Amino acid sequence: MAAALPLAVLGLLLLGPGGRGHAEPPRDTLREELVITPLPSGDVAATFQFRTRWDSDLQREEVSHYRLFPKALGQLISKYSLQELHLSFTQGFWRTRYWGPPFLQAPSGAELWVWFQDTVTDVDKSWKELSNVLSGIFCASLNFIDSTNTVTPTASFKPLGLANGTDHSFLRYAVLPREVVCTENLTPWKKLLPCSSKAGLSVLLKADRLFHTSYHSQAVHIRPVCRNARCTSISWELRQTLSVVYDAFVTGQGKKDWSLFRMFSRTLTEPCPLASESRVYVDITGHNQDNETLEVNPPPTTTYQDVTLGTRKTYAVYDLLDAAVINNSRNLNLQLKWRSPPEHGYVHYQPAQDRLQPHLLEMLIQLPANSATKVSIQFERALLKWTEYTPDPNHGFYVSPSVLSALVPSMVAAKPVDWEESPLFRSLYPVSDSSSYFVRLYTEPLLVNLPTPDFSMPYNVICLTCTVVAVCYGSFYNLLTRTFHIEEPSTGGLAKRLANLIRRARGVPPL
């Protein structure tokens, strides 16, 4: 009853001024959307988008009446003559290899890129002032953006909205990778939403759950868009997006059943009364595969199929404005259950104990068809005691080969084996089932180079030390214990006579 009353009051207010003359066209609209995507690794990604479209031309008039479009951002657009603004705060990294392609990725930290309109004379001054103002609005250290971390890209970051020309001198881009995202950045972001965090999808935005995630990215995007299909007039679009990825092991305690309550500690009770559309999409593309089936509860009334990011996907749609979705239970708690969770089978691991026993890893795996499965183990190399090295340590140390035992399905059914009658090569392995055969394969042994100390070191040290000692001590001993006598020069000698002959022949004075 309490929820119905404000809606009724809102309805009266809308009818009031309209009753005087003709109905005025709606100036701004709000659409809110939440997309829940179960990721291949067992985690869940949730992407919120709140989009306010304002059919107004901010450049030409002095606007003083703001309804859904937040005043703080509207004043920024007119004061700094912005054409586009994109600001994002991110913590974590989107792991495309495990999670698939993202809708909208942002770099870790804070990223701000802005297209100014061509009427701006001093772009750098406007850029500095804009980053200071944004730092105050979003409680972030964006005031550290200056010429040392700002660039003007020349080829990428083309405008995402309508653009007259693309002179890149009006574009500025800066990233602050050290910027932390926390509740103090989320609070002003939430306050920009028309329904704040009171109704609609934004009730799910609770800081203590949103930051307990592997990836958290919130962004504000402002750009001019076409108002209709003919694209003859401009509207301003403000998109606020928030993407989070919940980790199955950290927040889910290893279980892969997800529900809105488990993710956000809240459920949806009503749509935002100011929103023209309020929907939740759940990606159920994996619904019809054989290995695992995804069950969504409550079952969706409509589905939506489209090609997104290159693949065909199916989404279950829950429209909050449809009264049947939020039925007598007065809340919507979506639950995702995996019907037959993928089993890793049996794993046995016995870690090594130094000089006692080796590592043992045994795994029973079900290999999917037409695929390659890679098993990898990380190890660290350690230094042995110097007596434990072999005489040729630079050869390396051997790791024993791995063993693969498999039951391979046979293409042709085999006859049962009679051990005495059939040839010996048929009775190597006992087989119980003729539709598959047993095989045991081995990998190559691994040769690992361990860090080897320099065994020639003691010999070299001894040589060097002995040389130094001999030279120094020997010299000192000689100086101290020997006496010096003056020697008379010897006259004559055969060598001297020969040398004088040669000198006379040359014409040089003799010795």
Next chain:
Amino acid sequence: ASQIEDQAEQFFRSGHTNNWAVLVCTSRFWFNYRHVANTLSVYRSVKRLGIPDSHIVLMLADDMACNPRNPKPATVFSHKNMELNVYGDDVEVDYRSYEVTVENFLRVLTGRIPPSTPRSKRLLSDDRSNILIYMTGHGGNGFLKFQDSEEITNIELADAFEQMWQKRRYNELLFIIDTCQGASMYERFYSPNIMALASSQVGEDSLSHQPDPAIGVHLMDRYTFYVLEFLEEINPASQTNMNDLFQVCPRSLCVSTPGHRTDLFQRDPKNVLITDFFGSVRKVEITTETISLQPDLEIMESRYEKDWMNEELMEPLKYAEQLPVAQIIHQKPKLKDWHPPGGFILGLWALIIMVFFKTYGIKHMKFIF
């Protein structure tokens, strides 16, 4: 006689019209979690008692709530067993991380801020403002450490307060400090209307309260813990005065001796309410007249009509192509503006030419010129 006394007392009641708070945590690194928790507890109490975010300048030198080492992200607890999350859902940190420096702190106090500073980072107090300044971190005899890289001395602080007094930026000021040897920081004050509290005397250390085994660090300092307990009992209408605040945390609980200084303050502390500094004055006048709010609808409607027609353009617009390969390949790089060579290059060339002519003689010059 008592009526005259009451009238006289009315005269001496604080004449402030607005309240401000500057809350500073100066320590960085995870093991200084307790300093952030101290500051956030005071922030929480001050907000609860009525001071709005626009009148609070909160400076936190490091982020503990979303620190990767925090087992419970987006929370900062003040009590073990995680009873009270002082970070909350509605926090606005004005100066964070590297912005908390001595320079920024003094600029906030004295008002000498660069013109592009946003409003939430300014202390816009006037001569009828009561300001609460709370500082916590690591300190010593006569100084307070900021982020383990610089210090502020008690003389600088006293001079900053004098600047504030001369620029009429406060009516009364309450200064609370929770560091080791905190009393040394208020020894040098000389401006009027300042009351100061510290968690320990010179030569004493302020100790922390209790560690939490799940989080792994000490959660709060003793003095602020007992001050928080005391403030939790206060509501915006309470009449508790400053003398009760002086008694918070005796030596048996705090191990250090909290100190206070009231000689610069004109009023008697027993007449000063806690809410004079921690709460916010709201002068509310109740009126019974009815005022009707009716927008002038005719003007609005005609304006909408005019804009609706003006905005239709002649030809359709289109979105920019995100990756126009042909255009990118053929664009010429912008020539950088030519700058004349700077002093160093000129000097180097002059030196080379001088050496050349010295060696080979000046007569070669005539062949060149």
